[in-house]
Amino acid sequence: MARNALLRTFSRHLLKPLAFWLLALPVLWLGWQWGMLLNGQAHGLGFNPIETTHRFLGDTAIRILLVSLAITPIRDLTRWGPIMMVRRRIGLAAFWYALLHVLAYLGLDLFIEAGTASGALAALWRDVTDRIYITLGMSAFILLLPLAITSFKCCQRWLGARRWQGLHRLVYPLAILAVLHHGFMVKGFQLAPWIHGGILSALLAYRLVGMKARKRPHPSTNAA
Amino acid sequence: SGALDFSATDYTIADPQTPYPAVTGYNNFYEFGIGKDDPARYASALTTNPWSIEIEGHAARTGRFALEDVVDFSTLEERIYRLRCVEAWSMVIPWVGVPLSRVLAAFQPTSDARYVQFETHLDRDEMRGTRFPVLDWPYVEGLRMDEAMNELAFLAVGLYGEVLPNQNGAPVRLVVPWKYGYKSIKSISKIRFVSEQPETSWNRSAPREYGFYSNVNPNRAHPRWSQSSERVIGGNVFARRDTEMFNGYAEQVAHMYAGMDLIENH
Numbered sequence: 037m038a039r040n041a042l043l044r045t046f047s048r049h050l051l052k053p054l055a056f057w058l059l060a061l062p063v064l065w066l067g068w069q070w071g072m073l074l075n076g077q078a079h080g081l082g083f084n085p086i087e088t089t090h091r092f093l094g095d096t097a098i099r100i101l102l103v104s105l106a107i108t109p110i111r112d113l114t115r116w117g118p119i120m121m122v123r124r125r126i127g128l129a130a131f132w133y134a135l136l137h138v139l140a141y142l143g144l145d146l147f148i149e150a151g152t153a154s155g156a157l158a159a160l161w162r163d164v165t166d167r168i169y170i171t172l173g174m175s176a177f178i179l180l181l182p183l184a185i186t187s188f189k190c191c192q193r194w195l196g197a198r199r200w201q202g203l204h205r206l207v208y209p210l211a212i213l214a215v216l217h218h219g220f221m222v223k224g225f226q227l228a229p230w231i232h233g234g235i236l237s238a239l240l241a242y243r244l245v246g247m248k249a250r251k252r253p254h255p256s257t258n259a260a
Numbered sequence: 261s262g263a264l265d266f267s268a269t270d271y272t273i274a275d276p277q278t279p280y281p282a283v284t285g286y287n288n289f290y291e292f293g294i295g296k297d298d299p300a301r302y303a304s305a306l307t308t309n310p311w312s313i314e315i316e317g318h319a320a321r322t323g324r325f326a327l328e329d330v331v332d333f334s335t336l337e338e339r340i341y342r343l344r345c346v347e348a349w350s351m352v353i354p355w356v357g358v359p360l361s362r363v364l365a366a367f368q369p370t371s372d373a374r375y376v377q378f379e380t381h382l383d384r385d386e387m388r389g390t391r392f393p394v395l396d397w398p399y400v401e402g403l404r405m406d407e408a409m410n411e412l413a414f415l416a417v418g419l420y421g422e423v424l425p426n427q428n429g430a431p432v433r434l435v436v437p438w439k440y441g442y443k444s445i446k447s448i449s450k451i452r453f454v455s456e457q458p459e460t461s462w463n464r465s466a467p468r469e470y471g472f473y474s475n476v477n478p479n480r481a482h483p484r485w486s487q488s489s490e491r492v493i494g495g496n497v498f499a500r501r502d503t504e505m506f507n508g509y510a511e512q513v514a515h516m517y518a519g520m521d522l523i524e525n526h
Contacts, residue, residue, distance in 0.1 A: 082296060083286035083494060084296065084493060086498075148500060149486075166481065167483060221484070223484075224290065224394040225394050
């Protein structure tokens with residue numbers, strides 16, 4: 037059918053580049069705004085551009101992470117298999133945004149404040165040990181590192197499918213840590229971390245239900 | 261807006277003033293939303309004229325007073341203060357208003373009045389942020405009586421020579437420059453003379469983070485922000501400055517805290 041042929045062509049040739057550009061859009065926008073700012077032109081980063089940058093990169097990382105966790109349920113519900121081709125790319129994009137978020141915090145906050153690299157690292161350690169939301173955020177980022185490193189094809193082969201999959205289950209605790217990091221960062225009672233937490237809970241619940249269903253013996257093997 | 265008549269004072273600092281668009285476009289006023297640009301966007305919904313203030317508690321004169329009977333608009337003065345937010349940023353703002361001590365003295369507080377509590381106006385229709393429980397509304401703040409009577413404590417009705425924009429706390433707000441910004445309560449509709457240390461909104465929300473005194477103190481790291489330095493809003497994007505004890509106002513206020521442990525009593 038023509039519709040199916042169209043979908044096949046889209047999946048084969050357009051899905052991956054489309055995902056790439058959609059995922060790159062936030063950082064392209066951010067870079068463009070910083071370019072305008074440093075050029076002395078009107079920009080969209082507000083009166084505290086560094087703060088805006090931290091929030092923007094952190095929000096983007098969490099949201100892309102949630103999207104990456106939604107891919108499998110979307111595949112199950114729509115039975116559109118090819119969407120799985122972009123899951124790794126989406127997960128990696130979450131890592132790149134998290135990395136930029138950490139680098140911005142290191143460079144634009146800690147380094148500017150301390151003036152030296154060693155001073156910035158000392159301040160980082162103080163923050164990690166003293167401030168609960170930074171403890172949580174840094175833990176999430178550290179758990180994300182092995183997933184990003186092993187996301188390459190060669191590592192997948194080297195680890196073997198089973199171990200690789202086991203390792204990549206770290207995404208669940210690290211997503212919880214990331215959302216808690218956001219929740220502990222905001223002042224007063226704010227909605228955004230609860231929305232992220234709600235979506236994450238739904239995605240985790242979907243997997244728990246799936247796991248239970250798989251453990252239940254298949255009816256056909258039960259035949260007496 | 262509208263120009264105000266005022267006289268200059270010696271209360272000024274050498275640092276450049278924060279540009280008007282930043283002072284009026286980057287605000288924490290959660291009654292209008294949690295985004296820094298929400299107050300500028302939504303605070304125009306607030307009716308500030310007419311405005312009255314309820315005076316309650318231990319004072320000879322109590323009751324509801326029109327703003328014009330609380331603030332004498334014929335004696336306005338300008339004071340240029342640094343505003344230090346607990347979020348580790350600061351601004352330099354030319355306020356127009358009257359000393360708080362003069363306003364409070366007119367109500368003749370009794371000897372039982374050991375603290376003053378202030379309350380922000382609350383109107384769920386006009387203040388869209390209060391429809392959501394970010395804090396336990398209405399916003400309340402407080403000062404010890406000697407703090408309230410200190411020469412620096414100021415009630416502002418304007419900035420940059422003009423009537424206070426709504427997002428900055430129109431029509432009347434407190435300015436206590438040696439304390440973190442959230443102590444400088446906005447859009448005041450109640451002043452209460454009390455004998456016990458009053459509750460304050462942020463202390464109620466997170467007591468470990470926000471104490472009653474909330475004096476600017478670079479030596480006490482806040483659980484969220486190191487308070488040793490601050491970002492300067494409105495200038496070079498990378499500009500920071502070292503935070504000073506009492507936000508640079510130690511000479512005028514340090515004596516009030518002689519002998520107090522300012523880490524314990526934060």
